[in-house]
Amino acid sequence: MNSTSTPRVFNFSAGPAALPLPVLEQVQRDLVALPNVGMSILEISHRSSAFESILAQAEADMRALAGIPSNYRVLFLQGGASLQFSMVPMNLLSPGATADYLDSGSWAAKAIDEARKVGSVNVAGSTKSDKYVRIPAQADLTLTAGAAYVHMTANNTIEGTEWKDLPQVGDVPLVSDTSSDMFSRPLDVGRHALIYAGAQKNMGPAGLTVVIVRDDLLERSRARASVLPTMLNYAVHADNQSLYNTPPVVAVYVLGLVMKWLTTQGGLAGIEKANRRKAAKLYAEIDRTGFYRGTALADSRSMMNVTFRLPSEELEAKFVKESAAAGFDGLKGHRAVGGMRASIYNAFPEAGVDALVSFMSEFERRAG
Ligand code: PMP
Numbered sequence: 555m556n557s558t559s560t561p562r563v564f565n566f567s568a569g570p571a572a573l574p575l576p577v578l579e580q581v582q583r584d585l586v587a588l589p590n591v592g593m594s595i596l597e598i599s600h601r602s603s604a605f606e607s608i609l610a611q612a613e614a615d616m617r618a619l620a621g622i623p624s625n626y627r628v629l630f631l632q633g634g635a636s637l638q639f640s641m642v643p644m645n646l647l648s649p650g651a652t653a654d655y656l657d658s659g660s661w662a663a664k665a666i667d668e669a670r671k672v673g674s675v676n677v678a679g680s681t682k683s684d685k686y687v688r689i690p691a692q693a694d695l696t697l698t699a700g701a702a703y704v705h706m707t708a709n710n711t712i713e714g715t716e717w718k719d720l721p722q723v724g725d726v727p728l729v730s731d732t733s734s735d736m737f738s739r740p741l742d743v744g745r746h747a748l749i750y751a752g753a754q755k756n757m758g759p760a761g762l763t764v765v766i767v768r769d770d771l772l773e774r775s776r777a778r779a780s781v782l783p784t785m786l787n788y789a790v791h792a793d794n795q796s797l798y799n800t801p802p803v804v805a806v807y808v809l810g811l812v813m814k815w816l817t818t819q820g821g822l823a824g825i826e827k828a829n830r831r832k833a834a835k836l837y838a839e840i841d842r843t844g845f846y847r848g849t850a851l852a853d854s855r856s857m858m859n860v861t862f863r864l865p866s867e868e869l870e871a872k873f874v875k876e877s878a879a880a881g882f883d884g885l886k887g888h889r890a891v892g893g894m895r896a897s898i899y900n901a902f903p904e905a906g907v908d909a910l911v912s913f914m915s916e917f918e919r920r921a922g
Pocket of ligand 1: 568569633634635636637661707709710711712731732733734752
């Protein structure tokens with residue numbers, strides 16, 4: 555039960571998404587006056603020592619949680635993952651060089667479109683002709699020797715697929731959009747050069763973008779300082795501890811609380827176990843009789859976004875309507891895929907998955 559009188563629905567939204575109830579309750583408890591500060595997080599100066607320590611603590615907790623090596627910087631930025639589609643090539647793709655992109659879904663394709671406006675792009679693997687129902691195979695990748703970087707999308711939010719293993723890219727810096735699976739399982743930061751994600755699915759509220767970047771890549775930003783807009787230069791944000799301008803203060807605070815909550819869940823290994831269990835229950839129901847049909851190939855299925863169809867569009871419309879009436883919000887799939895999508899990020903409760911599984915089998919019994 556929560557501490558307000560309005561009951562909470564099960565929020566299956568693809569993002570912004572459910573936050574842990576204990577985090578919401580702490581925000582509520584401390585909203586009018588932060589302990590030892592006497593004013594609200596909504597009002598506090600980003601230059602205050604209180605906020606500086608909130609930001610430093612959020613970063614420290616994230617570093618401990620994800621095992622971020624000391625030669626990586628953590629940046630708290632704005633503009634969403636969508637701005638990273640531009641910032642990555644603007645900072646890392648020098649004139650004359652080529653960047654390799656792995657086209658595994660609709661968001662990957664958007665990243666490619668933006669990079670092409672900046673420089674030379676090679677699509678080194680694509681499953682577009684298969685409607686992105688699977689992840690490209692390593693054997694099918696045509697990587698460029700000496701590429702500026704390889705860009706991948708770790709979890710394809712719209713299609714409901716995820717990379718099970720990182721692609722082998724040799725010494726080329728690997729850049730990953732982890733918007734929809736960041737901190738849902740352990741990740742090997744050391745195998746990446748840059749990782750970015752909007753916070754609003756697994757880490758906090760909207761308005762904050764997390765970038766984890768290896769120190770040596772910042773040299774590319776420094777070399778381009780005279781042509782890069784200051785606000786779009788990674789090195790500027792790194793050199794100013796994400797306080798070059800006003801950061802999204804509230805979102806950084808809530809992200810800090812979510813990092814602490816993740817620690818209480820057994821860290822990334824603990825949350826992965828819970829996430830695997832939740833996804834396995836849903837896929838088992840989808841596969842049980844053939845009434846429901848998963849849209850992603852089995853070996854590419856996402857643990858975060860479970861996409862499925864029903865036997866007809868009529869039944870899908872009925873499912874959307876009846877599930878909403880039963881207290882399940884946000885199950886309608888993205889229009890690019892159709893059908894249903896259950897997004898079950900870190901904070902989505904297992905009880906909500908159990909309730910959806912019961913609803914699905916009852917719906918099938920009535921309609922099947
Ligand atoms: N990449 C992926 C994988 C996403 O899922 C999303 C948002 N759903 C984006 C990028 C765009 O993120 P934002 O809205 O933060 O710009």
